């Protein structure tokens with residue numbers, strides 16, 4: 001099996017692996033035990049496919065745990081995978097109230113942790129995947145490629161083999177930078193920058209009380225953090241956005257099609273107008289320098305005009321980007337804008353879609369030129385902020401069906417998401433009445449991400465998902 005003119009001949013052992021069918025006896029490896037990785041595991045379990053879930057965190061859904069204090073905006077009924085529910089129900093689990101909006105912590109305690117428990121040692125915690133390739137094949141080598149196993153390298157040096165990879169490693173650990181042009185601001189890596197959604201009124205309160213905090217970003221994560229900071233009496237707050245005004249974040253106030261968005265926007269606007277929050281517009285973070293215990297952030301706008309602010313803490317609520325570096329030796333076909341697959345990009349484009357209007361999609365849209373490797377879940381969306389767990393669950397149902405050879409089921413993609421009702425403010429409003437406003441970090445809607453989705457409207461680079 002010589003595949004080049006330069007003497008690279010596959011070893012006898014590789015040929016034997018490729019032709020013996022040994023690959024098909026290997027497990028499917030799922031990277032990440034978040035909501036979508038665990039849903040993939042549920043579908044693999046239902047189909048009797050051998051699998052292993054690798055999770056870097058010491059607990060399942062380690063990324064969700066980071067924002068455990070935040071109440072989501074889609075109710076339980078959209079946050080659970082059908083196969084996962086079937087397995088849990090068979091184990092005697094009681095389903096949470098389908099209309100309730102859980103916090104991240106409740107997602108874990110009431111659903112994801114019990115689900116992972118069903119899989120026993122098939123979920124390996126504290127296990128970081130550092131790289132994926134194909135056994136004996138770098139990215140260039142073609143002949144026989146699809147017949148050899150995947151090679152998964154773990155931190156610590158262990159290597160595993162797999163017949164397929166479902167990469168559900170998310171984007172939460174690769175936030176966007178503070179720098180306005182997508183490049184890190186000078187000095188950004190030399191100071192502490194807090195990433196979106198710190199638990200300002202809970203575990204992180206001490207870090208923000210009595211301090212001056214700069215929040216950078218115009219999305220609902222920024223809005224949520226600003227409103228929480230505004231509840232700390234002695235906190236000084238500055239909010240920096242690139243735009244010339246904060247209208248997009250404020251929404252339509254009382255006239256907003258989405259009352260919860262309008263209400264949050266109205267509160268934010270009131271804080272800005274009263275001077276409680278100092279708003280810096282046209283702010284293009286360019287450099288960050290330490291000055292004693294404080295940091296100075298300098299903005300340089302495209303015309304070269306500068307402004308600066310000196311603060312104690314910085315919260316970068318600037319969104320997330322996918323990190324495809326672990327798959328650098330695989331053949332990926334990435335959309336040049338979003339970093340999703342090219343086929344998926346037009347379906348999730350935030351200029352055209354909100355989370356509730358993304359159409360059903362599955363294995364065909366998620367396939368890369370590398371057979372058997374699928375990035376799923378929020379990672380599959382790249383930089384598009386339109387992801388919902390419900391779409392991720394349909395992705396893994398389809399991908400697992402394909403991995404199991406059931407192409408009919410794999411291609412029968414369906415998504416039952418009403419355009420309103422999944423990111424809907426009416427649910428949030430109803431829950432607001434049940435739990436009350438500002439009743440605590442995980443109680444009131446001040447902890448709720450601002451839902452930007454609305455029927456027939458584009459999100460202008462915004463989105464719905466934190």
Ligand SMILES: Cc1cc2nc3c(=O)[nH]c(=O)nc-3n(C[C@H](O)[C@H](O)[C@H](O)COP(=O)(O)OP(=O)(O)OC[C@H]3O[C@@H](n4cnc5c(N)ncnc54)[C@H](O)[C@@H]3O)c2cc1C
Pocket residue numbers: 031032033034035036037054055056057060061062063064067070071072073074078079127128129130168169170171172173197326376377378379387388389390392449465466
């Ligand atoms: C604040 C917030 C609110 C949201 N609200 C909603 C909502 O209301 N409704 C909704 O549908 N969606 C919501 N989302 C969007 C989305 O559904 C969630 O982000 C969801 O957690 C994505 O699931 P996932 O499994 O794809 O990724 P994640 O939950 O990010 O899970 C990825 C997992 O992979 C692990 N991992 C990462 N790298 C590695 C590695 N190298 N090796 C091993 N393991 C690794 C991580 O530790 C993590 O556990 C929200 C997101 C945020 C941030």
